């Protein structure tokens with residue numbers, strides 16, 4: 001099977017994906033689809049995007065052999081794809097630059113976004129400032145509390161941050177509220193979704209903009225190591241950094257792929273956000289995918305120490321890759337992620353985002369299973385500055 | 400003829416505008432839900448839209464969101480809603496019931512199982528906000544069982560799509576009066592009139608207009624050209640907090656009766 005051929009024209013990845021939205025949004029989605037199809041085949045647009053990725057974002061990001069960490073773990077080599085070195089500190093800007101350029105070509109003056117950890121909100125506020133667009137970011141009241149630094153960053157960048165107090169007051173509710181804004185302001189507003197979820201064409205478009213991560217990494221592997229890695233790993237919230245890394249390798253059958261979801265307090269406790277590892281197929285936020293819900297179909301509240309993984313759905317392409325057996329999805333607990341965070345900080349001098357720390361923890365597990373000459377390539381999706389307060393509070397430290 | 404088709408034929412024959420109240424199932428009180436439904440009929444409802452609570456109502460404003468949250472907190476799900484419809488049907492064989500909500504509760508319940516149970520309970524149609532025509536292949540078991548899928552049209556619906564919707568409409572076509580969420584108030588009667596006239600020229604199904612209708616005046620204004628008017632958030636808001644049977648019944652009657660009277664007098 002050609003795993004890179006998806007989605008189909010309806011935005012379906014096998015049984016997943018699609019456009020499950022209110023009638024009012026069908027027209028703006030069609031408009032977006034047409035604009036994106038035209039632009040993504042336009043050499044001028046692609047050159048513009050490349051220029052921005054190079055000079056504004058700082059791409060390409062290196063792959064770095066974490067030798068001390070690898071030695072400490074005592075297994076295969078762990079390589080980190082350093083998305084934390086991007087402008088604004090995460091992979092999120094790969095996508096927001098792309099979507100903001102699409103918005104500009106469509107003549108939209110106002111952009112809106114949902115955010116969990118605040119990284120996507122910051123990345124959206126950043127590009128909005130640069131393109132002179134008005135920017136409104138929806139953020140769950142719970143997340144505003146645990147990601148104060150990013151809230152302030154967004155404000156410094158000129159964005160309006162709107163607290164969302166409905167439902168569980170986290171990322172999923174922020175997404176609902178952004179959709180409500182979009183449905184009300186369809187004429188002048190572009191909705192910059194922050195992950196590979198939402199209705200078609202978002203899962204495809206966001207993936208395409210993040211696929212630069214895997215394209216670079218694949219070329220860097222061949223150039224620097226003369227081979228592909230044995231296994232890829234990345235954390236999975238909505239799944240944008242993971243699919244970004246995976247996509248270029250999907251047809252390399254010898255490369256294994258493992259997504260690390262937030263197992264929170266443990267999958268068995270029910271307090272987690274592992275939609276693929278512990279959920280079931282359902283419909284949420286415009287697409288069919290794996291969701292965490294009860295027998296009444298009510299989406300359940302999730303738990304993760306990292307706000308960016310605290311989401312009860314997941315991008316439909318991951319649902320497809322799971323069912324097809326092409327990728328595996330496992331849970332990493334809060335404690336495992338924290339341990340990986342500290343270990344990476346002390347062995348390599350890198351403060352990883354709590355989200356990315358889940359991937360590092362999984363990379364360590366995979367490295368232990370492989371021989372010394374094996375290679376685990378881990379997406380270090382973001383830096384941890386935003387999480388310093390959360391970690392301090394958790395460990396009872398006053399800062 | 401289905402119950403919905405029969406009801407619209409009766410309205411047409413009598414030259415009346417249909418009145419469709421929306422209530423959030425389980426709000427304000429699960430115990431008094433069936434009584435509330437009968438009160439709505441007594442106060443002039445021609446068809447009832449029963450909102451199935453969902454945790455993530457993306458197309459709804461705060462009033463219906465909160466009603467939904469309250470119902471979920473009391474454990475209301477599809478099983479309870481279907482139970483109430485079944486009980487309602489024992490005393491009312493004529494008033495059509497449309498379940499309005501989102502796809503996930505039905506998907507998780509199972510399409511075939513839902514279709515069978517809903518028909519057995521006496522449900523006539525479903526209006527699934529996040530299941531547009533393009534995705535409605537999944538609803539085939541519902542159609543096979545005899546449930547009508549109520550489609551929505553919106554101000555943003557492009558001409559080609561509108562033609563498809565008009566061609567596929569069954570029961571009635573629900574025209575969303577503005578681009579926005581439920582409970583907002585921004586009616587522009589002349590724009591709506593033009594769109595509804597266009598739909599009525601193309602669709603054989605009757606047209607109900609909803610979103611933004613909150614009282615007798617707005618109902619009458621829309622009723623001049625629509626086959627039926629849907630009133631949701633304003634009713635849900637007026638019921639919210641009512642505790643005992645008499646309070647609920649009184650509020651429902653006081654809300655709906657003047658609207659019925661105004662529609663009939665216009």
Ligand SMILES: Cc1ncc(COP(=O)(O)O)c(C=O)c1O
Nearest residue numbers: 119195237238239240241308382
């Ligand atoms: C650094 C970082 N990594 C990962 C994620 C999770 O998102 P995704 O799964 O879409 O990559 C976030 C989300 O906020 C993030 O900030």
